[in-house]
Amino acid sequence: MSEPTTPLTYSVTSRVSPFAPRGAVTDETQKDDGATCPVSTFPAAGVMPVVAADSPVSRVREPGLMATLDRPAPARTGVRGILGSLGIRISPGRAEQAKRDADQRLILDEEIIRQATWTRAISILVANSKGGVGKTPVALMLAGTLASVRGGSVCVLEVSDDPGALNFRAEGSPNLGLGELVSAVSTVFTAGQLAGYTAPQTSFASVIGSVGTRPPLTRTDVAAVSAVIDSFYAIRVMDSGNQSSSSAFEGAVETADALVIPVLNSGDAVFEALALLERLRKEGGQSAGLADRAIILRLTDGRPEHPQVMERLDRILAGAGVAQVFSVPYDAHIAERGQLTLGRLDPATYRVLAAAAATIVSSVRVLM
Structure with missing residues (x-):
């Protein structure tokens, strides 16, 4: 008897990055259920099914190599x-x-x-007027994902009015930070000088947060510091505060190319996100463009989630008019509320961050 015919597909050999966790499901934990699943599309990890993805992926190729038509392994x-x-x-x-x-x-x-390449530095604003929704962890881990894959050249900048928790959640204990950089920004002309105000991460990202008290940040401060950072880094990720009407936030919006809005699975966090989008759209121009290209990262913090509440939030987010919504699974490392290291994230979390990062850089590349 001849062997059953199986569909053709493109074979891919997975590669492991030294800084990115891998193997959300290991071979040892696989269970055979007797079902087959043809390889034809690969939906972005964590994307809500109500949101249309980019075109289905029907061809897969190993980076740098021609696709090889082969039978399924x-x-x-x-x-x-x-x-x-x-x-x-x-x-x-x-x-x-x-x-x-x-x-x-x-x-x-x-x-x-x-x-992804651009003819100038690009910037990503992480924002939500609601506090405690994960803006700082998202800024750090999104920047870490970008830096680990690209080999560096990513800087995370605190753009909140008052000192935030960015340096507390980042690796290291730098002596100088944002307040000192604002005071000396006109004297920084080299990468070596700027490095003195950063906290280097194992992901290859650099963090510039507050190491102590500092004067309130203004629009002018954000513009000046951003200009210096953009001279030495390809990507700037901004961790914002809770006052979307502040001078510092306005400066962040003016220098941003992409907007990421973290939300928890709660009504107040989602409604604050929608209010921010509505305000930006009413402002028009640069602000409206950010809102139209915005993506939402929907996080889970481990608290009970009522099915009816989740269904209502699903409907609200589906009608929010955002580019995509990514669902980030519960991650114990983030929930610890301490220092964050990219390599300690759950592999499933990393996959979602990578999918979100790919969406962001693709949307920004279209603008160039």
């Missing part, structure tokens, strides 16, 4: 994997195929992040 785990080791070729089960799809999607997202 046989199962390697579970009962199917055992049969394969005995010489009986059989397609992977649903769990194993899902892991392969996720690995392939991650390769594509990281390639987009790595290969």
Whole structure:
């Protein structure tokens, strides 16, 4: 009897970055369920199904290599994997195929992040008027994801009116920070000078936050510091405060190319996000453009989530008019509320951040 015909697909070999966690589901934990899942599309990790993704990915290629038309690799785990080791070729089960799809999607997202180029530095504003929704962790880990894939040249800047928690959540204990940089900004002309005000991260990102008390930040301060940072870094990620009507926030909006809005699965956090979008759209121009291209990162902090509340939030976010909504799973490392290290994130969290980062750099690249 001839061997059953299996659909053709493009084979991909996953690669492991030294700073990015991998393997949300390991081979050891795969369970064969007897089902098949053809490789035809790879939806972005964590994207809500109500939001239309970019065009479906039907071709997958290893970065730098031509796609190779091949038959699907046989199962390697579970009962199917055992049969394969005995010489009986059989397609992977649903769990194993899902892991392969996720690995392939991650390769594509990281390639987009790595290969994106612009003719000037770009900036990403992380904002929500509601406090305690994860703005600082998102700014740090999004910047860390970008820096780890690109090999650096990413700076995280605090743009809140008063000192925030950016330096507290970042790695290291720098002696100088934002307040000192604002005072000396007119004398900084080299990368070496600027480095003295940063906290280098293991992700290769650099952080500029407050190391102590400082005067309230103004629009002029944000513009001056941003100009210096943009002379030495390709990407600037801004961690904002809770006052969207402040001078510092206005300066951040004026220098931003992309907007990321973190929300928790709660009504107040989502409504504050929508209020921010509405205000920016009413302002028109640069502000409205940011709102139209904005993405929402929907985080879970471990508190109980009532199904009816979640369904209502789903509907509200679906009608918010944002580019995409990414759902970030609960991550114990973020929930610790201490120092954050990219390599300690749950692999599932990293996958969502990579998908969001790829979406951001793609949207900004269109503007150039």
